[in-house]
Amino acid sequence: MTELAVFGGKQLVVLALIMPLLGALLAFTIGGRTARWIALLTALVELVVVVSLAWIVVDQQIVVEYQLGGWEPPLGVRLRADGATVLVLLTATVVMTATMISAHADWQPLPDQHETRAGLVFWTLLPALWAAFNTVLLSQDLFNLFVALEILTFCAVPLVCLNGKAETFAAALRYLLFALLGSVLYLLGAGLIYGLWGTLDIGLLALEISKLNRYPPALSLALGLMTAGLMAKTAIVPLHLWLPPAHAGAPAPVSAILSAVVVKAAFVVLLRLWFELMPGSADTMVAQTQGVLGGLAIVLGGVLALRQSRLKPMIAYSTIAQMGYLFLVFPLAGAASAWGAGLLHLCSHALAKAALFLAAGQIITHFGDDRIDHLAGLGHVMPLTLLAFGVAGFSLMGLPPTGGFVAKWWLLQAAIETGHWGWAVPILFGGLLTAGYVFRVLAVALRPAATPALAASTVPHTANAMILLLALSSLLLGLAALGTGLPPQ
Amino acid sequence: MVASTWFGLGAALIIGLSLFQVIINPEPLRKVLAFNLLGSAVFVLFGVLARRGGGRIDGVAFADPVPQALIITGLVVAFAATVLAVALVLRLLQAECATQDHDTECRIDD
Amino acid sequence: MTLTLFADLGLLIILLGLAIITAFARPAFVAVAAYMAYGLVMALAWVRLAAVDVALTEAAIGSGLTGMLLLGAVAWNQRQTEAHPRRRQIRLQVPATHPLLIIVVAAVCAGVSAVLAWVVVTLPEPPTLQVEQVRLALPATGLGNPVTGVLLAFRAIDTLLESVVLVFALVGVWSLADDAAWGGRPRSLRLVQHSHALTLLGQLLPPFGVLMGLYLFWAGADAPGGAFQGGTLLAAMWVLALSAGLAKVPAVSNRQLRLLISIGSLLFLAIGLAGWAGGVGFLGYPAGWSKALILIIEATLTLSIAVTLGMLVAGRPHRALPR
Numbered sequence: 001m002t003e004l005a006v007f008g009g010k011q012l013v014v015l016a017l018i019m020p021l022l023g024a025l026l027a028f029t030i031g032g033r034t035a036r037w038i039a040l041l042t043a044l045v046e047l048v049v050v051v052s053l054a055w056i057v058v059d060q061q062i063v064v065e066y067q068l069g070g071w072e073p074p075l076g077v078r079l080r081a082d083g084a085t086v087l088v089l090l091t092a093t094v095v096m097t098a099t100m101i102s103a104h105a106d107w108q109p110l111p112d113q114h115e116t117r118a119g120l121v122f123w124t125l126l127p128a129l130w131a132a133f134n135t136v137l138l139s140q141d142l143f144n145l146f147v148a149l150e151i152l153t154f155c156a157v158p159l160v161c162l163n164g165k166a167e168t169f170a171a172a173l174r175y176l177l178f179a180l181l182g183s184v185l186y187l188l189g190a191g192l193i194y195g196l197w198g199t200l201d202i203g204l205l206a207l208e209i210s211k212l213n214r215y216p217p218a219l220s221l222a223l224g225l226m227t228a229g230l231m232a233k234t235a236i237v238p239l240h241l242w243l244p245p246a247h248a249g250a251p252a253p254v255s256a257i258l259s260a261v262v263v264k265a266a267f268v269v270l271l272r273l274w275f276e277l278m279p280g281s282a283d284t285m286v287a288q289t290q291g292v293l294g295g296l297a298i299v300l301g302g303v304l305a306l307r308q309s310r311l312k313p314m315i316a317y318s319t320i321a322q323m324g325y326l327f328l329v330f331p332l333a334g335a336a337s338a339w340g341a342g343l344l345h346l347c348s349h350a351l352a353k354a355a356l357f358l359a360a361g362q363i364i365t366h367f368g369d370d371r372i373d374h375l376a377g378l379g380h381v382m383p384l385t386l387l388a389f390g391v392a393g394f395s396l397m398g399l400p401p402t403g404g405f406v407a408k409w410w411l412l413q414a415a416i417e418t419g420h421w422g423w424a425v426p427i428l429f430g431g432l433l434t435a436g437y438v439f440r441v442l443a444v445a446l447r448p449a450a451t452p453a454l455a456a457s458t459v460p461h462t463a464n465a466m467i468l469l470l471a472l473s474s475l476l477l478g479l480a481a482l483g484t485g486l487p488p489q
Numbered sequence: 490m491v492a493s494t495w496f497g498l499g500a501a502l503i504i505g506l507s508l509f510q511v512i513i514n515p516e517p518l519r520k521v522l523a524f525n526l527l528g529s530a531v532f533v534l535f536g537v538l539a540r541r542g543g544g545r546i547d548g549v550a551f552a553d554p555v556p557q558a559l560i561i562t563g564l565v566v567a568f569a570a571t572v573l574a575v576a577l578v579l580r581l582l583q584a585e586c587a588t589q590d591h592d593t594e595c596r597i598d599d
Numbered sequence: 600m601t602l603t604l605f606a607d608l609g610l611l612i613i614l615l616g617l618a619i620i621t622a623f624a625r626p627a628f629v630a631v632a633a634y635m636a637y638g639l640v641m642a643l644a645w646v647r648l649a650a651v652d653v654a655l656t657e658a659a660i661g662s663g664l665t666g667m668l669l670l671g672a673v674a675w676n677q678r679q680t681e682a683h684p685r686r687r688q689i690r691l692q693v694p695a696t697h698p699l700l701i702i703v704v705a706a707v708c709a710g711v712s713a714v715l716a717w718v719v720v721t722l723p724e725p726p727t728l729q730v731e732q733v734r735l736a737l738p739a740t741g742l743g744n745p746v747t748g749v750l751l752a753f754r755a756i757d758t759l760l761e762s763v764v765l766v767f768a769l770v771g772v773w774s775l776a777d778d779a780a781w782g783g784r785p786r787s788l789r790l791v792q793h794s795h796a797l798t799l800l801g802q803l804l805p806p807f808g809v810l811m812g813l814y815l816f817w818a819g820a821d822a823p824g825g826a827f828q829g830g831t832l833l834a835a836m837w838v839l840a841l842s843a844g845l846a847k848v849p850a851v852s853n854r855q856l857r858l859l860i861s862i863g864s865l866l867f868l869a870i871g872l873a874g875w876a877g878g879v880g881f882l883g884y885p886a887g888w889s890k891a892l893i894l895i896i897e898a899t900l901t902l903s904i905a906v907t908l909g910m911l912v913a914g915r916p917h918r919a920l921p922r
């Protein structure tokens with residue numbers, strides 16, 4: 001298994017990028033009832049590709065690089081996959097595949113219809129979005145990242161208003177405008193960086209920057225603009241206003257993808273900028289500001305999640321809080337465990353959040369109500385869905401041995417190691433808030449209904465299986481991380 | 490100062506005022522228009538960098554081709570963004586119109 | 600030298616004036632018209648910045664198509680407001696409505712401008728920009744236009760993604776249709792019912808426009824021009840013919856239409872994969888074949904771009920096809 005005859009790591013990196021792209025184009029071109037099967041087939045092939053790539057990278061402990069067209073940077077664009085990349089790639093692949101399988105029966109054309117609007121859009125834009133996300137992970141070129149982030153936005157926005165409800169158009173438009181503002185600031189920054197060194201390759205730039213004694217003002221401005229732009233895209237407080245209506249208003253499978261995968265893309269770029277281009281900037285003003293905003297997001301997101309009366313908005317506000325944890329990585333970057341903690345939190349949140357949104361979607365469809373106070377009797381009629389919801393919720397709040405627990409534990413370790421004890425406060429307080437809103441749901445749902453609750457219909461087994469798979473993956477990720485012992489350096 | 494630097498200064502000015510409009514203007518179509526202006530000024534800044542990197546061969550001025558290619562890509566991406574935003578604004582206007590007036594006159598092709 | 604500097608400064612002042620009108624004019628029509636003029640003057644500025652390829656794209660897409668799109672949207676909004684005078688205008692949430700907060704935002708924006716201006720003036724002499732690298736590598740592609748070399752060879756991945764951006768944006772626009780209208784045609788682009796002048800223009804202009812578009816694509820290999828510029832011109836001609844009522848906008852369920860839209864990206868991807876099979880890597884071109892392959896890609900891209908842009912301007916499907 002170490003060396004596949006035809007496909008080595010290099011080929012797999014390229015395939016990971018182009019398979020979903022090809023799938024999206026074919027689904028669009030052929031359309032009709034076939035679009036869904038093309039997308040599902042794409043997902044399965046992509047799963048094999050990414051698992052193989054992850055296997056090669058982890059097993060051989062190598063970093064896979066690929067120069068597109070054979071042109072070496074700075075002339076050409078380079079793809080690169082290291083251990084961290086393949087972990088996120090694998091997580092996204094699991095989330096996308098599980099979501100697609102659980103949604104496979106939605107938006108089916110009627111017997112006399114050739115294709116439906118929502119069906120074609122969903123099965124075209126989902127693989128397209130996937131290709132864009134993988135490009136964000138793999139590309140080493142600042143401008144190529146811009147194009148990929150834009151495609152990600154253009155695919156995500158129409159999916160928000162897929163159901164055609166009037167209020168979702170406003171949510172989608174606001175999302176688009178925030179994302180565009182983020183992109184244009186990022187692009188401005190990238191342009192300034194090109195002006196300084198004549199290259200956009202992250203590796204070459206890191207080399208140039210490491211040679212500097214003091215940073216030119218243009219570099220500071222560029223990084224400031226790019227950071228601000230990317231923060232708007234990750235919905236960090238106070239740039240979070242667009243997220244709840246978009247993530248809560250979208251159809252559940254789309255919500256799962258938006259909260260689990262799409263918001264993470266800009267964060268990954270942010271990590272690249274600050275950990276690869278500017279290592280050792282943990283004590284700078286920018287990193288401290290990022291941490292403070294992260295802490296605010298944890299508290300504000302948690303409090304607002306507690307105050308929601310409906311399930312999906314609650315889960316959406318929880319995303320704001322959980323993104324906040326990721327931003328604590330920047331001020332704690334001095335500690336060896338911070339990087340691993342951020343990575344682990346990103347992945348375990350992705351898996352848990354996808355499970356929560358998909359479970360909420362099944363609850364709305366089959367229980368007929370997502371008002372939290374009306375969930376009594378849910379445990380009786382939808383035990384498996386609720387079980388998955390609970391497991392995912394435990395990971396979110398950071399109960400051992402889930403991925404969320406290990407990530408938060410490592411973050412606390414980093415706070416202690418760097419001597420910045422203050423950061424422990426939002427970490428612990430945020431855990432309490434999360435426990436508050438998760439238990440609130442569980443407490444009502446486990447209560448017997450006053451009148452025997454009836455499910456409108458039964459949840460399909462495949463959907464339940466996929467939601468459980470996601471929730472358990474988040475749990476297993478924690479066990480695997482504990483198994484490796486110390487956080488990776 | 491060479492001409493390209495002047496264009497760079499102009500772009501810096503346009504970036505500031507269109508950024509202000511993007512943040513402050515509540516009218517969706519005007520916001521989209523301001524975005525286009527902002528994007529265009531960012532491209533000019535890119536272009537100024539390209540000119541700086543260029544030179545003159547046989548008396549004909551040339552600019553660094555890489556930023557030029559990036560700008561062309563950027564213009565197409567910006568157009569895609571504009572199309573999507575305008576389509577959303579029109580759809581939103583139509584939905585608003587229908588809920589406010591309870592009639593079917595709010596069609597896009599009248 | 601001073602004379603050209605004088606001209607450049609004049610150009611810059613016109614640009615600034617038009618930008619200010621675009622940003623601050625009260626009537627939306629004036630703002631959009633100013634933006635279209637701004638785009639045209641900007642095309643001149645690009646020529647002055649020695650970027651003719653950008654100038655062509657700016658004139659075609661930045662000013663032409665974007666302006667047309669915004670003008671249509673503003674006109675529709677205006678008609679609606681006149682027809683329904685009591686209708687509430689849509690207002691987006693903005694962070695600052697209080698005058699004091701607006702001043703803060705203005706100060707921040709002015710700060711960004713000031714810092715950018717300072718950076719522009721103080722940027723160190725251009726370091727190792729890629730001019731030299733591109734010049735050394737260009738002969739291997741067989742192309743004469745370095746911009747096309749960057750777009751189709753060195754940074755082919757950007758161009759591939761750029762071509763799919765248009766496809767997915769179109770899916771996004773179509774996604775806003777009513778469910779009942781799915782599969783049907785977008786609204787008619789006919790501007791007026793019976794305009795002989797427009798019909799005549801629609802009949803006369805396209806042949807020349809098509810020739811010009813094809814020339815731009817063909818010339819793009821060695822001189823300024825290329826798939827996007829040529830495609831835009833072809834799209835404009837198609838839209839003109841549609842507005843004159845000379846042709847019908849195709850229905851979105853039309854298979855041939857979908858293939859025309861995606862064929863450029865698909866072929867680009869296929870040739871990229873063929874390069875892989877041929878041992879030169881994904882998106883690489885075998886020695887001696889590159890110019891031919893690039894021309895094939897550009898020809899198909901020109902076609903796909905023209906159709907996609909035209910459909911993007913036409914908008915979402917609006918009337919279901921009769922069963």
